[in-house]
Amino acid sequence: MANQRNLKATLIELLQNKHLLNVAQILEELETQGRSYNKTSVYRALDQLLEENLICKHFFTEAQAAYELREHHHAHLICEKCGKIITAECLYHQPEKVGNFKVNHHHLTLIGICDDCQV
Ligand SMILES: [Zn+2]
């Protein structure tokens, strides 16, 4: 499965440069690079990367899941008017436990109005 391993490395590389990507954008990027993988391989590689805790999957829009590197930790600021997603330092202090729930990881999403939309 050398091909699959290459694909995973390529996906990590893409996400290092582009922050958030959905599957359609990933397929487009791969095509631009002249590497053709089918959708099923890409989904399989993304699932493996998720299992390995290397990437995170977000549902900022109903239509498409977006992926990013798990090591890229920041808050996501989402504009309610234009849908733009901005990143900022995450100021949330993660507790080890909430009640009996053991916390591994968090995503902070702030909803508001971006600079451009504040007219
Ligand atoms: Zn992000």
Ligand SMILES: [Zn+2]
């Ligand atoms: Zn995450």
Ligand SMILES: [Zn+2]
């Ligand atoms: Zn906006």
Ligand SMILES: [Zn+2]
């Ligand atoms: Zn944080």
